Amino acid sequence: MAAEKNYYTIDPEGKLTCLKCGVPLVKGKAKFMYLDNGFPVELPVCPVCGFVYVPEELALGKVASVERALEDK
Amino acid sequence: MSQIQERGSTHVYKVNKISREEMESMVARCVYEQPPFCSAACPLKLDVRAMLKAAADGNFKKALQLYEKIAPFPLILSQGCEAPCEGKCRLNEVGDGLAIREIERAVARYGEQFRLGSVFRTSKRHKTAVFGSGLFALLLAGELEKKAYPVTVFCEEADPEAYLRKAAPFLDESAFALELRRLKGKEIRFVCGCRLNAAFYEQQKPAFDVLCASDEVRARLFPDSVPVPELMICEAERLVSGPTEGVLGAAFGAKKAALTVDRLAQKLDPRNTRGQEGATDSALYTDLSEAKVLCRVAVPAGGYTKEQAIEEAGRCIQCHCEECLKSCAYLKHYKKHPGLLAREIYNNTQIIMGDHQLNKPMNACSLCGQCTVVCPNGFDMARVCHLARQNMVSTDKMPLAPHEFALLDMLFSNGDAFLARPQPGFASCRYVFFPGCQAAAIAPETVRAAYEDLCARLPGGVALMLGCCGAIADWAGRMEMAQQAHEFLDRELARLGDPIVIAGCPSCAKELREHGVKELRGIWDVLEEIGLPEGVHKLERPMALHDSCGARGDAATQASIRRLAASLGVRLTDTPYSGDRSPCCGYGGLAAYANPEVAGEMTEQCLERSDAPYISYCMACRDRFARKGRESKHILELCYGTDAGAPPDISEKRRNRLQLKRSLLQELWLEEPMERKLPYTLNWTDEAREMMDRRMILTEDVIAVLNGFRETGEAILEGESGLLVARRRLGNATFWIKFSREGENIYTVHRAWSHRMNVVKREG
Numbered sequence: 001m002a003a004e005k006n007y008y009t010i011d012p013e014g015k016l017t018c019l020k021c022g023v024p025l026v027k028g029k030a031k032f033m034y035l036d037n038g039f040p041v042e043l044p045v046c047p048v049c050g051f052v053y054v055p056e057e058l059a060l061g062k063v064a065s066v067e068r069a070l071e072d073k
Numbered sequence: 074m075s076q077i078q079e080r081g082s083t084h085v086y087k088v089n090k091i092s093r094e095e096m097e098s099m100v101a102r103c104v105y106e107q108p109p110f111c112s113a114a115c116p117l118k119l120d121v122r123a124m125l126k127a128a129a130d131g132n133f134k135k136a137l138q139l140y141e142k143i144a145p146f147p148l149i150l151s152q153g154c155e156a157p158c159e160g161k162c163r164l165n166e167v168g169d170g171l172a173i174r175e176i177e178r179a180v181a182r183y184g185e186q187f188r189l190g191s192v193f194r195t196s197k198r199h200k201t202a203v204f205g206s207g208l209f210a211l212l213l214a215g216e217l218e219k220k221a222y223p224v225t226v227f228c229e230e231a232d233p234e235a236y237l238r239k240a241a242p243f244l245d246e247s248a249f250a251l252e253l254r255r256l257k258g259k260e261i262r263f264v265c266g267c268r269l270n271a272a273f274y275e276q277q278k279p280a281f282d283v284l285c286a287s288d289e290v291r292a293r294l295f296p297d298s299v300p301v302p303e304l305m306i307c308e309a310e311r312l313v314s315g316p317t318e319g320v321l322g323a324a325f326g327a328k329k330a331a332l333t334v335d336r337l338a339q340k341l342d343p344r345n346t347r348g349q350e351g352a353t354d355s356a357l358y359t360d361l362s363e364a365k366v367l368c369r370v371a372v373p374a375g376g377y378t379k380e381q382a383i384e385e386a387g388r389c390i391q392c393h394c395e396e397c398l399k400s401c402a403y404l405k406h407y408k409k410h411p412g413l414l415a416r417e418i419y420n421n422t423q424i425i426m427g428d429h430q431l432n433k434p435m436n437a438c439s440l441c442g443q444c445t446v447v448c449p450n451g452f453d454m455a456r457v458c459h460l461a462r463q464n465m466v467s468t469d470k471m472p473l474a475p476h477e478f479a480l481l482d483m484l485f486s487n488g489d490a491f492l493a494r495p496q497p498g499f500a501s502c503r504y505v506f507f508p509g510c511q512a513a514a515i516a517p518e519t520v521r522a523a524y525e526d527l528c529a530r531l532p533g534g535v536a537l538m539l540g541c542c543g544a545i546a547d548w549a550g551r552m553e554m555a556q557q558a559h560e561f562l563d564r565e566l567a568r569l570g571d572p573i574v575i576a577g578c579p580s581c582a583k584e585l586r587e588h589g590v591k592e593l594r595g596i597w598d599v600l601e602e603i604g605l606p607e608g609v610h611k612l613e614r615p616m617a618l619h620d621s622c623g624a625r626g627d628a629a630t631q632a633s634i635r636r637l638a639a640s641l642g643v644r645l646t647d648t649p650y651s652g653d654r655s656p657c658c659g660y661g662g663l664a665a666y667a668n669p670e671v672a673g674e675m676t677e678q679c680l681e682r683s684d685a686p687y688i689s690y691c692m693a694c695r696d697r698f699a700r701k702g703r704e705s706k707h708i709l710e711l712c713y714g715t716d717a718g719a720p721p722d723i724s725e726k727r728r729n730r731l732q733l734k735r736s737l738l739q740e741l742w743l744e745e746p747m748e749r750k751l752p753y754t755l756n757w758t759d760e761a762r763e764m765m766d767r768r769m770i771l772t773e774d775v776i777a778v779l780n781g782f783r784e785t786g787e788a789i790l791e792g793e794s795g796l797l798v799a800r801r802r803l804g805n806a807t808f809w810i811k812f813s814r815e816g817e818n819i820y821t822v823h824r825a826w827s828h829r830m831n832v833v834k835r836e837g
């Protein structure tokens with residue numbers, strides 16, 4: 001299968017831990033959804049409970065600019 | 074927690090048409106695009122204003138380029154033109170009109186623009202011929218050459234020099250030499266020494282696509298022909314020609330004739346699509362107060378020197394209407410006159426698919442109505458933007474993000490923070506005090522003092538209603554929400570026995586009146602009537618009065634505030650743009666939420682008018698001026714000797730409203746309000762507080778995230794910092810906080826952020 005396009009990738013590199021499950025977050029598949037549009041991304045995810053982490057830089061940077069672009073569609 | 078439905082899919086393809094006629098009639102009110110008076114009077118439509126600007130800048134080359142657009146032989150036209158433009162120059166009304174023709178002469182002499190023969194030009198396919206000589210024939214040949222037609226001139230004169238001499242005998246020697254050089258530089262083929270009779274004409278005719286002639290030759294060849302002067306053509310003979318008078322007349326005739334050649338070459342009816350030709354009137358508005366130098370620079374015998382031409386051109390006030398752009402920071406920001414901006418915003422609403430690039434400007438107007446007052450034609454940009462917002466809301470294309478915070482704030486004002494009670498001891502009251510949501514948010518102590526004063530001094534009882542008038546939803550273009558707010562207030566007023574409303578804010582007063590509240594007075598009117606409260610300090614200091622945009626067109630309120638200020642001892646310093654012409658502080662129309670940058674410029678523009686401390690009668694104005702560091706007072710603070718102090722942040726604005734409600738319930742109505750106490754201690758770093766205010770994140774949001782964390786235990790531990798990160802979806806956004814924890818019950822928030830997108834785990 002062809003490599004799937006991801007709009008954004010962050011590898012937690014073992015620096016983040018899920019408090020509840022006590023395991024390190026791993027790079028995992030996630031999806032942003034907004035106004036009926038979806039974007040596959042790779043973000044730090046807890047392999048046990050599925051907590052997806054959206055770091056501040058991502059929220060204020062890429063995510064905010066895509067939000068703004070979609071809002072004006 | 075209140076919620077507002079996010080807009081649906083971006084893949085909804087529909088629009089609600091605003092009638093183009095309505096928009097065009099609105100747009101047409103703006104005279105910005107009208108030509109200046111001088112150009113309107115010029116049948117050749119010279120851009121006089123731009124040419125004079127270039128000349129005033131000493132850029133004679135550019136000035137000549139502009140002049141050559143209408144004059145293939147600039148010295149001929151500038152020496153011979155009758156200059157109707159000069160008579161129409163607006164400066165005639167205050168002094169000497171501009172010496173436009175003398176400047177043109179200087180431009181023609183100093184512009185030094187000669188096309189050097191070999192400039193590569195693609196020429197048109199259609200061949201043209203001009204039979205005969207004289208000024209019209211020469212100028213027509215020049216026009217055709219400018220339009221890149223191959224031109225052949227057939228004349229009886231012996232050479233181009235004699236041809237030029239005959240056309241423009243009035244040229245002095247130096248001008249003649251220059252124009253001869255110019256003529257020789259043009260790609261005009263001369264066939265000299267011809268005998269221009271019918272046989273010769275018939276013989277040449279087949280080689281050309283369009284034939285033209287001087288009026289003299291036309292009369293000789295076709296004595297019975299009838300030229301149509303508007304078109305310069307004899308239709309039966311298909312000969313481009315006709316009589317002209319004077320130098321300007323010949324130039325105008327040549328211009329019309331050249332357009333007719335265009336149409337014939339394209340095999341079109343020469344009558345079609347000619348646009349507006351010749352001199353017109355202009356509806357432009359010019360502010361003559363800008364005119365300073367009222368006397369013409371005297372013209373020496375040989376014409377202006379370069380310096381003199383620059384000086385005279387510099388007297389031009391560059392007529393154009395900028396009344397609204399001068400006064401409105403929003404229009405200044407977008408650097409567009411409203412006619413153009415309105416058309417673009419209209420087009421924005423009609424986009425079915427694709428980017429709505431004008432959303433931001435559409436939402437940045439404060440709907441304040443100042444433009445309508447300063448515009449000589451009453452252009453109503455507020456209506457344009459407000460209609461456009463409503464239109465986008467109705468087709469579900471309006472983003473919620475720019476207005477959501479404000480709309481939630483309205484729901485909060487009319488929800489958790491709402492209060493409606495008759496005065497203690499009264500079953501029903503004659504009055505109800507409605508201070509407005511911003512007053513309760515920004516100056517709760519002032520609201521309380523005013524209410525207690527009204528209760529003490531007005532007979533018949535004064536009820537209190539803390540809430541929002543609905544202006545927020547109205548401004549957002551969400552008319553259904555606005556109507557819900559109005560209906561809610563109506564019901565609450567009815568429960569109080571429909572008392573007379575005493576509004577504390579002119580914008581509330583306006584909103585409530587427009588939506589059916591019949592009996593309403595401003596608190597300023599009441600205070601004028603019953604007198605200032607006892608013990609009020611006389612101030613004896615100069616202050617600048619800022620009129621609220623909510624009071625635009627309300628002379629009675631403006632006057633009443635001035636009298637109140639005077640009886641407080643305040644010496645009001647005069648500011649430009651006061652009264653009906655007052656600008657908006659940036660709060661109006663939700664500009665401050667949708668576009669903080671433009672709103673900030675609006676605030677600055679307000680403050681530029683005076684260095685004095687500001688006094689206002691709308692709490693939002695008071696708040697925004699104080700935020701910019703200006704000493705700023707609401708008139709009620711002066712009346713009651715209260716001090717609302719430093720401007721509150723967004724969370725404090727909510728807390729102030731809740732606390733005002735709670736303390737009044739407790740102390741006046743002896744009700745024990747439910748007080749929610751956090752079962753833990755919550756601290757903030759300064760950085761977190763500042764960040765939350767900037768990012769529109771409320772204390773309430775943070776508490777909700779933390780409560781969620783305490784229930785679920787879900788968080789991320791950041792290895793390096795040892796901080797925890799938790800999140801929660803609240804309404805249409807996900808909020809994140811980064812915090813530390815001491816034991817089980819003490820938390821310190823370090824950072825907070827949010828995003829509107831939903832993030833979900835993906836399988837696979």
Ligand code: SF4
Pocket residue numbers: 102103104105358394395396397398410411412447448449450451452
């Ligand atoms: S004031 Fe503004 S809106 Fe009115 S005519 Fe002039 S440029 Fe146009």
Ligand code: SF4
Pocket residue numbers: 109110111112121122125161162163164171173388389390391392
């Ligand atoms: S002041 Fe300048 S722009 Fe205005 S009418 Fe006179 S020449 Fe034209």
Ligand code: SF4
Pocket residue numbers: 401402403404437438439440441442443444445454455657
């Ligand atoms: S902000 Fe006020 S003055 Fe400016 S365009 Fe809008 S309504 Fe007119």
Ligand SMILES: [Zn+2]
Pocket residue numbers: 018019020021022046047048049050051
């Ligand atoms: Zn987990």
